[in-house]
Amino acid sequence: MTDTVNKGVRAQFEHVSLAFDTPKGKLQIVDDVNYAIHDGDFIAVIGPSGCGKTTMMNMLAGFQKPTSGRVLFDNAPVRGPGPERGVIFQEYGVFPWLTVRQNIAFGLTLRANRVAPGEREAICDHYLSLMGLSDFANSFPKHLSGGMRQRLAIARAYAVKPQFLLMDEPFGALDAQTRANMQNLLLQVLAAEGKTVMLITHSVEEAIYLASRIVVVTARPARIKEIIEVPFAYPRDESIHERAEFGQLRSYIRELVMSEYRAQQAQTSFSE
Amino acid sequence: MAKLVVLFYAAFFSGVIVMYEGVSQITPLYIRVAQTLGASELEIFRKVIIPLTVPHILTALRVALGVAWATLVASELIAAQRGLGALIQNASTYFLLDVIYVGIICIGFVALVMDMILRAISKRLLVWQERAIS
Numbered sequence: 001m002t003d004t005v006n007k008g009v010r011a012q013f014e015h016v017s018l019a020f021d022t023p024k025g026k027l028q029i030v031d032d033v034n035y036a037i038h039d040g041d042f043i044a045v046i047g048p049s050g051c052g053k054t055t056m057m058n059m060l061a062g063f064q065k066p067t068s069g070r071v072l073f074d075n076a077p078v079r080g081p082g083p084e085r086g087v088i089f090q091e092y093g094v095f096p097w098l099t100v101r102q103n104i105a106f107g108l109t110l111r112a113n114r115v116a117p118g119e120r121e122a123i124c125d126h127y128l129s130l131m132g133l134s135d136f137a138n139s140f141p142k143h144l145s146g147g148m149r150q151r152l153a154i155a156r157a158y159a160v161k162p163q164f165l166l167m168d169e170p171f172g173a174l175d176a177q178t179r180a181n182m183q184n185l186l187l188q189v190l191a192a193e194g195k196t197v198m199l200i201t202h203s204v205e206e207a208i209y210l211a212s213r214i215v216v217v218t219a220r221p222a223r224i225k226e227i228i229e230v231p232f233a234y235p236r237d238e239s240i241h242e243r244a245e246f247g248q249l250r251s252y253i254r255e256l257v258m259s260e261y262r263a264q265q266a267q268t269s270f271s272e
Numbered sequence: 273m274a275k276l277v278v279l280f281y282a283a284f285f286s287g288v289i290v291m292y293e294g295v296s297q298i299t300p301l302y303i304r305v306a307q308t309l310g311a312s313e314l315e316i317f318r319k320v321i322i323p324l325t326v327p328h329i330l331t332a333l334r335v336a337l338g339v340a341w342a343t344l345v346a347s348e349l350i351a352a353q354r355g356l357g358a359l360i361q362n363a364s365t366y367f368l369l370d371v372i373y374v375g376i377i378c379i380g381f382v383a384l385v386m387d388m389i390l391r392a393i394s395k396r397l398l399v400w401q402e403r404a405i406s
Contacts, residue, residue: 063304083310093305097323097400106319112310142402160309 009075010164010196011037011060016069017221018055029055031221032069042190042197044207046253047217047225048261053200054090056222057166060198061087073164083112086162090169092153094141101137103152104128107160127155130189147178151185158189167199171206180238183210191235204253208246209236216256219264225256275347282343287336294328327401330394337390341383348379 018030029052037043045053058064059071062081071078073085081087095103101124107113108120115123128134131151141149150170157165171179183206190197201207207214208230216225230249232240240246298321306320348357356375363371 061308081304081307083308085308087305087308089301089305091301093301095302095305095320095323096402097326106306107309109319110310110315111312140400142400156309 008039009036010039010041010073011198012070012072013056013060014070014072016056016059016066016071018052018059018064019067019221028221030059030066031223033222033224035215035224035227037196037198039196040194042199042210042212043215044199044201044211044213045215045217046201046204046207046257047222048219048257048264049202051217051220051260051264052222053217054168056217057087057168057198057200061085061166083107083110083160084162084164086157086160086165088153088157088165088167088170090172092149094144094149094152094156096141099138099140100133100144100152101128103141104155104159106156113160123159127159131155131185147174147182150174150178150182154182154186158193161193163195165195165197167197169200169202172202179206184238186210187234187236202257204250204257205241207253208232208249209240214253216253217260219260219267225260228253275344278347279340279343283336283340286339287332290335291325291328291332294331295325298324327394327398330390330397334387334390334394337383337386341379341386345379 013033013035016030016033017028020027020029033056045056047053055064059066060073060078062078062085095106098106104124104127105120108115108123124137125134128137131154133148133151133155136144136148141152144152150173154170171182174182187210197210199207199210211230212234214228214230216228217223218225228249231245232243302320302324303316306316311319345357348355349361352358352361356379360372360375363369363375
């Protein structure tokens with residue numbers, strides 16, 4: 001993964017801090033975060049729950065503004081959400097009033113990325129079959145299982161062809177088998193379409209299996225504790241779970257995350 | 273005309289309150305999703321807010337319809353010049369029980385039909401909704 005140095009920087013956090021004013025005083029969520037995401041990187045951000053990792057993603061997505069510092073995307077400060085940064089939400093956000101096909105086509109009917117109807121159908125068909133949703137093309141989301149809704153949310157985000165994907169614990173709510181399946185599907189699609197990804201996760205295995213680099217975040221306020229290069233080349237398959245390096249890396253990262261988790265627990269019980 | 277104004281006045285506010293409460297429950301998640309797909313303000317309004325508002329419009333209409341009918345019955349029985357209310361009033365003066373009952377059943381039936389029409393429209397427009405009771 002040494003070649004990442006030569007690639008262009010897509011997104012950059014420059015001394016980024018974010019704080020909320022609460023009745024109890026100022027609450028620091030993110031504290032002086034610095035790192036860059038290069039073109040083609042797959043970054044996994046991992047840390048104890050509630051530590052502010054989603055806030056970091058929200059700032060890059062354009063939903064929240066840093067209190068100080070700058071978040072840059074393609075060398076310009078992020079002003080708001082945009083179609084070049086696809087977001088896959090933890091809660092899916094599939095539109096219940098549209099059919100599966102209409103959900104995938106939604107982005108393509110907007111002025112920002114409108115395509116001819118013929119091409120739109122072709123793109124829909126492509127993702128319907130890629131995500132295994134062809135049989136449900138004309139069903140409403142209420143008939144879909146959780147895993148299928150997640151696949152639909154991913155297909156809808158992919159359809160507008162964002163170069164950059166932000167994923168907030170996308171597989172967190174899925175059962176173990178569906179999760180493994182979705183991870184493999186993600187790797188396949190990335191291998192075929194070459195995107196840059198920032199993945200928020202709390203699963204150490206998921207981070208190692210998918211990412212090229214893992215950013216370990218401290219307990220709140222979120223700071224960068226360590227950035228770890230994952231020593232496995234792409235394409236990857238499930239066999240890397242069995243490798244000795246995988247096990248070592250997993251114990252190492254798990255210990256890092258657990259120590260932060262304990263710190264967070266202590267902090268919460270102290271404040272209450 | 274005056275009757276219409278009274279009914280409108282009675283039904284309007286209950287409808288608005290139901291609608292306002294419903295719309296304020298809309299989760300910002302769908303708006304965020306649309307934004308990340310590149311939707312403009314106008315597109316968000318047309319393609320996200322309006323579809324999400326339709327169920328609340330329909331609920332508000334049904335509540336307003338109920339209130340309007342309750343008000344109507346009261347106003348018809350007090351100050352009707354013609355129509356079903358007047359029919360019932362006149363009949364009651366002469367103690368014509370059968371005519372009174374015809375009047376009452378007619379009012380109830382018309383209200384029922386209106387509510388059924390509204391429910392049929394809701395069912396058509398809201399096929400996508402997940403409901404515990406259908």
